[in-house]
Amino acid sequence: xxxxxxxxxxxxxxxxxAGMEEVYNYAFLPESVLSKLGVDSQASLxxxxxxxxxxAYLRTNLVAGLLKNVKDNARFNExxxxxxxxxxxxxxxxxxxxxxxxxxxxxHQPYYVGGVVVDKKEEMFLAVKGVVEHxxxxxxxxxxxxxxxxxxxxENGKSLxxxxxxxxxxxxxxxxxxxxxxxxxxNRKVAGFEIDLTRVVELAEGKIDKFTEIPKYPSIERDIxxxxxxxVRWADVVSVIEGIDLLVKRIE
Numbered sequence: 001x002x003x004x005x006x007x008x009x010x011x012x013x014x015x016x017x018a019g020m021e022e023v024y025n026y027a028f029l030p031e032s033v034l035s036k037l038g039v040d041s042q043a044s045l046x047x048x049x050x051x052x053x054x055x056a057y058l059r060t061n062l063v064a065g066l067l068k069n070v071k072d073n074a075r076f077n078e079x080x081x082x083x084x085x086x087x088x089x090x091x092x093x094x095x096x097x098x099x100x101x102x103x104x105x106x107x108h109q110p111y112y113v114g115g116v117v118v119d120k121k122e123e124m125f126l127a128v129k130g131v132v133e134h135x136x137x138x139x140x141x142x143x144x145x146x147x148x149x150x151x152x153x154x155e156n157g158k159s160l161x162x163x164x165x166x167x168x169x170x171x172x173x174x175x176x177x178x179x180x181x182x183x184x185x186x187n188r189k190v191a192g193f194e195i196d197l198t199r200v201v202e203l204a205e206g207k208i209d210k211f212t213e214i215p216k217y218p219s220i221e222r223d224i225x226x227x228x229x230x231x232v233r234w235a236d237v238v239s240v241i242e243g244i245d246l247l248v249k250r251i252e
Contacts (some may be wrong), residue, residue, distance in 0.1 A: 002201045003111060003197065003198060003201050006139055006197055006200065006201050006204075007085055007111065007113075007197065009138055009139055010085060010113050010135060010139060010197065011085065013134060013135050013138055013139075014083045014113075014115065014131070014135070015083075017134055018081065018083075018131045018134065019081060020081040020082060020083045020115060020131070021080070021081065021082050021083070022082075022083055022084065022085075023065070023066070023069050023082050023083070023084050024084065024086070025062070025064075025065030025066070025068070025069070025084060025086070026055075026065070027058055027059050027086070027087070027088075027089065028047075028050070028054070028055035028056070028057065028058065028059070029044070029054075029055075029056070029057045029058070029059055029064050030053055030054040030055070030056060030057070031053070031056060031057060033064045033183070034057065034064075036179065036182045036183050037063065037064060037067075037152065037153045037179060037183075038152030038153055038179065039060075039152060039153075041057060043060065043091060044057045044058065044059075044060050044091070045057065045058040045060075045089050045091055045107055058088075058089035058107070059088050059089065060088055060089060060090060060091070061088055061112060061114070061194055062084050062086065062088065062112050062113075062114035062194060063114065063153065063192070063194065065084060066082060066084060066114055066115070066116050066192065067116070067175070067180070067183055067185065067190075068183070069082050069084075069116075070082070070116055070118055070180075070185050070188065070190055071183060071184045071185050073118075074118065074185055074186075074188050077118075078119065078120040079118060079119045079120065080118050081115070081116070081117045081118070081131075082115060082116050082118075083113065083114065083115035083116075084113070084114055084115070085111060085112070085113045085197070086111065086112065087109045087110065087111055087112075088109070088110060088112050089107045089108070089109055090107055090108040090109070090110065091107060092107065092108045093105040093107075093108065095108070110196050110197070110198035110199065111196075111197040111198050112194055112195065112196055112197060112198075113194070113195050113197050114192065114193065114194040114195070115128070115131065115192060115193050115194075116128075116175075116190055116191070116192040117131070117190070117191055117192070118188050118189070118190050119188070119189050120187060120188060120189070121189070122189065123174065123189055123191070124174070124189055124190065124191035125158055125172070125173070125174045125191045127191065128172055128191040128192060128193050129144070129160070129172055131193070132162060132170075132172055132193050132195070133252060135195075136162075139200060139204060140164055140169075140200050140203065140204040141164060141204075142162050142163065142164065142169075143162075143163045143164075144160040144161065144162060144163065144172070145160065145161050145163055145235065146160060146161070146233065146234075146235040147159040147160055147161050147171060147173070148161065151171065151173065152176075152179075153175055153176055153179045154171075154173035154174065154175060154176060155173065155174045155175070155176050155177070158173055158174035158191075159171060159172060159173030159174070160172045160173070162193070162195060164200065164203045164204070165203065167199075167203065169195055169196050169199050169200050169203065170193060170194050170195030170196060171193065171194055172191070172192075172193045173191065173192065173193075174189070174190070174191045175190040175191065175192060219249065238251050
């Protein structure tokens with residue numbers, strides 16, 4: 001089906017194209033991890049009878065697991081790249097019933113893809129953006145806008161929302177240094193991304209393996225270089241270029 005094709009394509013791009021290593025994490029979290037990330041546990045689903053307090057909550061994103069992977073791998077590597085694809089559990093009615101014929105629904109369980117790029121010295125934000133841009137060329141038409149709502153574990157001014165049309169499907173950002181220290185990651189710069197793959201499939205309208213006619217008038221790519229003050233934001237530069245002419249279709 002479409003979601004399986006998209007997952008397979010994403011794995012191929014991230015592993016072979018971006019050189020990222022795939023990881024797998026449990027879907028359960030302790031409340032202490034949510035607290036360190038600045039996330040309100042009330043927004044997460046709590047298991048009524050967990051086996052232990054470390055397995056008390058279901059994940060609503062892939063962040064906690066990936067940052068644990070960063071902590072575990074940073075002891076042995078100065079620079080590395082990881083990704084994960086898996087279900088998350090949103091506190092809203094999903095597509096599956098509790099049992100056959102039941103009117104009560106299980107939580108919404110979309111597939112997410114998330115990734116991190118880690119380095120001891122260099123800022124990794126642009127590296128992550130490049131990975132997501134490449135992913136977008138293969139599975140959907142992504143565009144980026146300045147984040148309206150900064151996530152509690154992301155640095156202010158170092159995040160972008162990933163959009164399809166006018167709908168947000170994910171984010172890119174540099175992780176907050178204090179949050180990293182709180183979870184045990186020291187002397188590392190970490191940037192990451194997360195995308196709702198289920199929603200991407202719904203919005204992409206079958207771009208995966210879909211035939212596209214060769215255009216009568218192919219597009220032309222142009223590289224330009226501009227020098228601006230450090231205070232000028234990327235979003236402002238994009239806005240100016242987009243306003244030059246209707247023939248400008250994409251800016252990367």
